[in-house]
Amino acid sequence: MVKVIIYPTNSLILSDLVERFGHQPIAMMEKIKEKISTVSVDSPPLNITAEDPKMGLKYAAVEVPAGVRGRMAIVGPMIDDAQAGIIVNESPMAFGCMGCARTNELTKYLIRQRDMPVLEVDYPRGDNEEEAKEFVYKIAEFLKSLPKDEEEGKA
Amino acid sequence: MAEGDNDTLTKIVVISSDSVLPVDAAMKIYQSHTDIVIKETCFGTMVTGPRDAVNRVVKEVVDLDRNHIFVKERGFLPGDERRCRSSRGGGPRPGFHYLRHEVQMLPTIGKALDAYDRKAPLKEVKQKKKLDVDKLEDLIESHL
Numbered sequence: 002m003v004k005v006i007i008y009p010t011n012s013l014i015l016s017d018l019v020e021r022f023g024h025q026p027i028a029m030m031e032k033i034k035e036k037i038s039t040v041s042v043d044s045p046p047l048n049i050t051a052e053d054p055k056m057g058l059k060y061a062a063v064e065v066p067a068g069v070r071g072r073m074a075i076v077g078p079m080i081d082d083a084q085a086g087i088i089v090n091e092s093p094m095a096f097g098c099m100g101c102a103r104t105n106e107l108t109k110y111l112i113r114q115r116d117m118p119v120l121e122v123d124y125p126r127g128d129n130e131e132e133a134k135e136f137v138y139k140i141a142e143f144l145k146s147l148p149k150d151e152e153e154g155k156a
Numbered sequence: 157m158a159e160g161d162n163d164t165l166t167k168i169v170v171i172s173s174d175s176v177l178p179v180d181a182a183m184k185i186y187q188s189h190t191d192i193v194i195k196e197t198c199f200g201t202m203v204t205g206p207r208d209a210v211n212r213v214v215k216e217v218v219d220l221d222r223n224h225i226f227v228k229e230r231g232f233l234p235g236d237e238r239r240c241r242s243s244r245g246g247g248p249r250p251g252f253h254y255l256r257h258e259v260q261m262l263p264t265i266g267k268a269l270d271a272y273d274r275k276a277p278l279k280e281v282k283q284k285k286k287l288d289v290d291k292l293e294d295l296i297e298s299h300l
Binding site: 009129132135 | 168230231238258267271276278279284
């Protein structure tokens, strides 16, 4: 089982596909859960402590907007923890909870920079079945090519 | 507001099936006799409880129609006042738009998973390319 970081980091489809093919998705949801359920400062909507901006500084310089650094405090350790990655480009909904285009660019850049297997695909458009098939087939084959257990991965 | 219980898990079960209705999934969960809380929503259900119980129940639900029921973890508990619309004055909750966007794609993703299981061959897909700037210029000038 390999830890696979997904981008968009809160994607239902990617999280499901990674788990379906026997790996562990590294997704935003579980990090948010850790964040809100750890006993610390109670500052809704998230427990932000003084440590978080410092963690963000590891990934983005001090001149970078605070929002990017704050987001990278969560996303950065996810990328460090990953052993493989799936990036889906052309996501029309990479805003809202996903927040900020600069964070998204930095996230994709840092995933690509890691020395690990990375798959890049495009979201299928509308109800185009052939594009959806290509999307699923590529992700399935990529996930099947990853080692199933730790020992296999080290070999 | 910190819950402090790290072994509590919340999962969103999204149903995009022709044969299984959200109410069927909810009944399956009710029948499981485990100590979990469920909330029916417009796209499926949310299941909260001890990690093992939630994983077991969700697996049973997914097995109803494996390629057309999708699951992801959720950070907040159902009804958490930091996310719940009732305490935020209405409007979509954060994250809803993205979920809705992906839910619209699920029928084709489900069909693609069926095809993958059948080992159906993949046809060559012609990718639509963005319009070339030179071609656009030619088009504009041709109408002047």
